[in-house]
Amino acid sequence: MKRINEYKKMFSVENEMTLKQLKTTYRNLVKEWHPDKFQAGDEKAIEAELMSRKIIDGYHFLVSIAPETKTANLDEYNETINSPIIDWQHKGMLLEITFLDGNTYEFFGVNKALYIKLCQADKLTRFAKRNIFGSYTYRKIKKSEVEA
Template sequence: MKRINEYKKLFNVEGPIDLKQLKTTYRTLVKEWHPDKFQAGDEKAKEAEEKSTKIIDGYHFLVSIAPETAEANLEEYTKTITQSGIGDFHYKNQVLEITFLDGNTYEYFGVSKNIYTKFLNADNAYRFARRNILSDHLYRKSKRTLETA
């Protein structure tokens, strides 16, 4: 959640993410902080390099959690969570990363320690996840998705 709020603040996004507005803000920020605008070796150039990297990462992250992106990928997501079991999972700082048996990996944001503990102790972790995590939390497809052979 901290990362989401940090990137939303960077792009001045309040409420739901609008991809059109996000793209406009992204282009403005990239023009403002592009490293080529500054002399090499200058402190501003180093700051611009770091800032532009953060802008690019933030843009891709916010696009991946935007409602329009989730809607566009809903069919694939639904197929994964209904037809594939949980292969592996990792939890850190209210982010639960679940790798499904079909190779897809999704990150779920805002998963409390209490929910995670119940998930670990559930008789059927997959059923618990479907009822309490997969449909109730903000998610995005992780970059760690395995390629199928």
């Protein structure tokens, strides 16, 4: 959640974000912080390099969790969450789940108590469908390696 809020703040996004709004803000930030605007070796050039990387990472991250992106990929997401869970990891408030079809998704804001319940569940996919998949912000981080 901290990462989401940090990127939303950088892009001046309130609650609802559109891809058009993100793209416009992204372009303006890249123009402002492009490393070529500064002398090579200057402190500002180094800062601009770091900031431009952060801007690019933030843009790709926010696009991946944007409502329009989720809507466009909803069929694939629903198909994936119906396949069995083969691996899961929890770091802080981030739950990473890998499915049998090879796709991996991150779910943001999942607390440790819910993660423990997931680990102890008899039927992982059923528990996750009821308590995680529809309730938390998610994004796809890895695509299946085997294409049918």
